[in-house]
Amino acid sequence: MSRYQAYAEYKDSGVEWLGIYPSHWVLTRVKFESYVKARVGWHGLKSDDFTDEGPYLVTGSDFIGPVINWDNCYHCDQERYEQDPYIQLKEADLLITKDGTIGKVALASGLNGNATLNSGVFVVRPLSNSYTTRYYFWLLKSNVFTGFVDFNKTGSTIVHLYQDTFVNFKYAMPSFAEQEKIANFLDHETAKIDLLIEKQQGLIALLKEKRQAVISHAVTKGLNPNAQMKDSGVEWLGVVPEHWTLKNYRYATKIYRGKFGHRPRNDPALYDGNYPFIQTGDVAQAGKHILNYKQTLNDRGAAVSQKFPAGTLVMAIAANIGDTAILDFEAYAPDSVVGFKPYENLDLEFLRYSLMAALPALEQTSTQSTQANLNIDRIGSVQAAFPLIDEQLEIVSKLDSLIERYGQIEEKALIAIECMQERRTALISAAVTGKIDVRGWQA
Structure with a gap:
């Protein structure tokens, strides 16, 4: 993070998962800024309620990276959609999983019809124009939020994020203009890191193909x-x-x-x-x-x-x-x-x-x-x-050498991916907590 500057002044939040924050940011909680709802009680849908057409029915399995994969979403009938107006989705709503793999986050972007939630997902929406959900997306992807979740599930064997727990998540919020700047910065910088990770993953896939091709050629052609x-x-x-x-x-x-x-x-x-x-x-x-x-x-x-x-x-x-x-x-x-x-x-x-x-x-x-x-x-x-035994041994020796070389390259690629993922996580957390000042950043 040495290439980025810090803010001039900080305050101590007194919060274990947050630490210090820029002095002009506001310490707040989810419940003071956000509308948070989920499908509850008898409104929970069963498999028989899923249909092939009608309003979208979003589950955590439909989260693909930062967005919803509308093409693979289940549907429900209009009556089920209208049962609970509090979870009828709007463009740019923020969604977060509360069961199973808790803390997965996605934005409801590209919404082209009515959509609602199945159980297991919260919808989070600003009560006023105090924040943009693009910034909130990155906040909930940060170590600050995962630290809060870990702190609150200590000693529990049930993986579940209760609404009463979530709405008490305490964080420091910058001005709306700074939020947009931070969101733009993280959109751009994480996309660059993701591209590098994708290239390394592509290299690993090519190595696997190359390994199979080399083995096949050696044991069939010599x-x-x-x-x-x-x-x-x-x-x-x-x-x-x-x-x-x-x-x-x-x-x-x-x-x-x-x-x-x-x-x-x-x-x-x-x-x-x-x-x-x-x-x-x-x-x-x-x-x-x-x-x-x-x-x-x-x-x-x-x-x-x-x-x-x-x-x-x-x-x-x-x-x-x-x-x-x-x-x-x-x-x-x-x-x-x-x-x-x-x-x-x-x-x-x-x-x-x-x-x-x-x-x-x-x-x-x-x-x-x-x-x-x-x-x-x-x-x-x-x-x-x-082939004869001597040629078999020669082929084995050659393949062992090549496979070892491919393995070394793959290991380096995996280390590079791990380092980039760590950098990505650190960059998100530093930006949304104000440990770095990106107000002067330009793409």
């Missing part, structure tokens, strides 16, 4: 650009080096499925023993090797599960199908996981990269009932290409 090629006759493989062998996975590796049957999935009588129990989440979070686990089985649980030896390549075949990792210890696994033990002359890590490249082909074979699912027969029926 590393020698001058190698003689042949048509594999397999869609996902295309042409492959002439000297590579084509075979189904069932002939390249032993495939066996986890199990955990004939019991309630969360039966406590089977857990908390001496046997490590890995699940799809452990595979997804592992990276290349599974080193940790969150759950264990006792003797009864182990008796109804499948044991995988150390050195097994495991794959999730439900939920996030295709996630793979190498198990570094003996463990049990449920039926949402399969294990692979390569036959002779197949490197375990090459097999892992091969399965990663084959994921689109594996997904095509998965069942699509309630969710994607694979089974041993479907995996085993997919055909892949395999």
Whole structure:
């Protein structure tokens, strides 16, 4: 914040979440400046009240950044809309969620018809022309407001922002002209930061695509650009080096499925023993090797599960199908996981990269009932290409090096995003509390 000047004089607010504020600002509360209403009591709408047309019915899930996504809003009939005139929305109304993820804020802009609220959302509107909701939006996005919420929910396990609590939120309010200046400043400066964050997120997405493309090319085309090629006759493989062998996975590796049957999935009588129990989440979070686990089985649980030896390549075949990792210890696994033990002359890590490249082909074979699912027969029926063991090891070494490099770039991008998000938060809080003076700012 060193590039911005402070105000000349400050006062101590005596408020834990606010601290000092510019001496010419006014210390006030929401209830002195704002009309705050929500849908209450028997006016609460149920799923049967939602319609495909009619007045908009806004919920917290319709908040997309600073605005309402009108295209995805539910609707209600006119009678329900007219039931509660206090929550009939107007252009530029400020909305804030009070249940679930509390404190999400959006402006009702671009309103092109009648709209009302479902339960879980407050509408906040100035009682007079004392403030602009654009400034209030940024105030409620600041650490000042989140500090107030945290202070008031200490010790409570229920995530709920009560109206009596919210209207007593104490803050310092500048003049209307300063509010507009602060809102313009934050609109402009946060948009610049958001664009930089978006670019870093785009870089991460490109890295993921690049990683998949590099793996796919290496395990289907090899590393020698001058190698003689042949048509594999397999869609996902295309042409492959002439000297590579084509075979189904069932002939390249032993495939066996986890199990955990004939019991309630969360039966406590089977857990908390001496046997490590890995699940799809452990595979997804592992990276290349599974080193940790969150759950264990006792003797009864182990008796109804499948044991995988150390050195097994495991794959999730439900939920996030295709996630793979190498198990570094003996463990049990449920039926949402399969294990692979390569036959002779197949490197375990090459097999892992091969399965990663084959994921689109594996997904095509998965069942699509309630969710994607694979089974041993479907995996085993997919055909892949395999070089001799020395070439497999060379490919693994090259891919390990490239994946590590991509991982380092991704890590730097994630750190950059975190830093920019912190700067964004700090800038908002500094501006709405008067820690920086932006009256002379110009875009």
